[in-house]
Amino acid sequence: MSTVALDAAALETLVSAAVAAPSIHNSQPWHFKLRPETSTLEVRAVGERKLPQTDPRGQALYVSVGAAVFNLRVAARHLGWAPEVRMLPDPAEPDLLAAVELDRPALVTLPSTAELYGAIWHRHTIRTPFTGPPVPAVVLADLVAAARAEETTLDIPGPEETERLLHLTAEAERTNTTDIGRRIESRAWIQEPGGPPLGIPRRALGPQDAAGHLPMRDFSAIDPADHLPPAAFETHPCIAVLATHQDRPVDWLRAGLALQHVLLVATVHQVRASMLHQALEWPHERWATRDPSQGPGCVQMILRLGYGPEGAPTPRLPLTDSIDEDETEHL
Known part of the structure; x- marks a missing residue:
């Protein structure tokens, strides 16, 4: 070719x-x-x-x-x-x-x-409720295979383990909202109109779960008057856990390769995803996300999967801000 x-x-x-x-x-x-x-x-x-x-x-x-x-x-x-x-x-x-x-x-x-x-x-990352049918087992198998191709594992936990992970995520989210340093940092990454295309636009933040079951990130960064009304999220969420065998910087990079491979295969199948990262941001909760029944492993990401609208892209910096052109002038 x-x-x-x-x-x-x-x-x-x-x-x-x-x-x-x-x-x-x-x-x-x-x-x-x-x-x-x-x-x-x-x-x-x-x-x-x-x-x-x-x-x-x-x-x-x-x-x-x-x-x-x-x-x-x-x-x-x-x-x-x-x-x-x-x-x-x-x-x-x-x-x-x-x-x-x-x-x-x-x-x-x-x-x-x-x-x-x-x-x-x-x-695109989705922060709204999923409204379609459950993700078929054959599609989940493709996602598991995508993670395996990058030398990582993707586990689809059962209902009991899913509830445990959601509980850990909710605990971490509550800690995020009460920690002053986290609140200040989160506020700094909410994109303001007219500012640089970094951070998350307010329109992309999404609502909270009306039932309080799914701990969606609140960011602790916008005024209550700007909050979207709570919405009904899926009662039985489909969760996937991405893990590596070790927890070194090279494993974190490998987890990024696997995460994007999984997300793109999901997109091919019109499956949407959001990331539940809160429990991985606190050492105690991160350690607790490990499922001993799956053997040793280090959790690098928790995904929520389902069917819904494609969603809108978040802004990106101009390419000139991301490329060092010193060595490309003669191309």
């Missing part, structure tokens, strides 16, 4: 796909630099977009960047490359989280590439 040239247009396509990935509080903590001499696109963390209160270890930042790297990998295959991803390639550069080599053309076209690439532009 033919491969497009690694020129400015291809670079724009690659980075446009990458930045469409989800990130905690839409912080977009990534930056890209092309090394033309090696046909390598470096992906770096933007430290000033880390959330020191919510994410003191940087786990969520790494997951966010990992999700962007997965989109980048899909876009590269769509353009005809066989990308090689090296995670944490240089210990001397801790902000260099991944390097994607684009020097080899793909020998075959994977059947799923076109579907996953198309799903990049339709995947």
